[in-house]
Amino acid sequence: MGSIQSRQAAIGYKTANQRPSCRNCKHGAEVFADHAAPTEGPRWECGRYDFRVTATAICDRHEPQAAVRHSD
Numbered sequence: 001m002g003s004i005q006s007r008q009a010a011i012g013y014k015t016a017n018q019r020p021s022c023r024n025c026k027h028g029a030e031v032f033a034d035h036a037a038p039t040e041g042p043r044w045e046c047g048r049y050d051f052r053v054t055a056t057a058i059c060d061r062h063e064p065q066a067a068v069r070h071s072d
């Protein structure tokens with residue numbers, strides 16, 4: 001067995017935030033409402049189909065966001 005990272009890569013392991021969802025779809029966006037209560041969670045909307053979604057939702061039209069490059 002290799003390192004944890006190599007074993008995860010071999011099986012396509014993904015964290016919850018890496019799984020395809022509205023959060024990482026190019027049409028999903030977090031919206032900020034001025035009147036939101038402090039206890040209210042983040043709001044997400046689908047800009048393509050124009051309705052409210054949740055960050056962890058998904059539909060058959062999911063399109064991944066462009067890969068984000070991180071500098072070392």
Ligand code: SF4
Pocket residue numbers: 021022025026027028029045046047048049053057058059060061062063
């Ligand atoms: S509803 Fe579908 S198209 Fe819209 S943000 Fe979510 S995954 Fe993307």
